[in-house]
Amino acid sequence: MTALSDRTAGFGLAAALAALADLALVLLKQTHPAVLAWLARSFGHHWIGHGVLIVGLYAGAGLSLTRAGLGRRVSPTLLFRLLLTAMAVSGGGIALFFALFD
Amino acid sequence: MTSLLVAHHLSGLLSLLAALWLWAELGAAQPAAGRCRRLALLLAHLAGAVLLLGGAWYVLAYGADRAVILRGPWPQAHGVAMEIKEHVVFLFLLAALYLPVLLRDPAWTDPSLRRLARACTVLVLLWGVAADVGGLVVDLGVRQGLTRPAPPAGGGS
Numbered sequence: 001m002t003a004l005s006d007r008t009a010g011f012g013l014a015a016a017l018a019a020l021a022d023l024a025l026v027l028l029k030q031t032h033p034a035v036l037a038w039l040a041r042s043f044g045h046h047w048i049g050h051g052v053l054i055v056g057l058y059a060g061a062g063l064s065l066t067r068a069g070l071g072r073r074v075s076p077t078l079l080f081r082l083l084l085t086a087m088a089v090s091g092g093g094i095a096l097f098f099a100l101f102d
Numbered sequence: 103m104t105s106l107l108v109a110h111h112l113s114g115l116l117s118l119l120a121a122l123w124l125w126a127e128l129g130a131a132q133p134a135a136g137r138c139r140r141l142a143l144l145l146a147h148l149a150g151a152v153l154l155l156g157g158a159w160y161v162l163a164y165g166a167d168r169a170v171i172l173r174g175p176w177p178q179a180h181g182v183a184m185e186i187k188e189h190v191v192f193l194f195l196l197a198a199l200y201l202p203v204l205l206r207d208p209a210w211t212d213p214s215l216r217r218l219a220r221a222c223t224v225l226v227l228l229w230g231v232a233a234d235v236g237g238l239v240v241d242l243g244v245r246q247g248l249t250r251p252a253p254p255a256g257g258g259s
Binding site: 002003004005007008011012015018019022026044045047048050051054055058062075076077079080083084087090091094095098099102 | 160178181185189203206217
């Protein structure tokens with residue numbers, strides 16, 4: 001089995017995590033007006049806050065998971081499946097949520 | 103503000119072309135490492151530009167368009183299309199940002215990693231096209247709002 005570098009594994013897992021967090025934050029914002037208001041108040045606009053949190057999570061989790069040294073524990077196939085599943089669940093969930101509950 | 107929107111559209115189009123080019127490069131029997139890495143870096147920068155330019159327009163200027171959409175016959179252009187677009191665009195960015203990291207892996211020419219890299223380019227294309235279609239629907243929603251005012255609420259004939 002090909003071993004991934006720690007950075008490839010760390011940032012790949014972080015991308016999957018941030019993708020799922022994108023969906024979670026959408027659901028939280030849309031169902032809890034207080035969260036939407038907090039984001040708007042703290043960042044000037046809720047969308048800016050959303051972006052800062054998602055990109056910040058990707059960068060922060062990527063660096064932390066890289067330091068955790070997961071390269072030999074995560075196979076390319078597992079990372080492929082995790083990343084694609086997270087992206088599909090997140091994108092599909094966002095589209096479904098707004099299509100059904102607008 | 104119009105120039106922001108034009109720059110947003112152009113950087114989006116260029117990022118899709120860069121993703122398509124990178125996808126093709128990664129499918130070659132012997133992919134050129136330097137070109138693939140430069141393309142991945144270019145794509146990540148373009149994706150960042152797409153978000154910054156589109157985000158600036160969205161925060162500073164979209165309010166007027168939203169008001170037009172919501173009083174027109176296509177309110178879903180905001181409630182569905184824009185809402186989906188403004189959130190799936192982060193998936194587009196994540197896939198684009200990961201590619202330069204992936205292509206710095208010493209084993210990136212291994213078929214399993216190249217498959218992962220090509221999947222990321224497909225994700226960039228998929229979310230990019232989805233956001234683009236969302237933008238088209240928003241544009242049409244504004245046009246509908248300007249040319250066909252909605253009937254009065256609750257006003258039956």
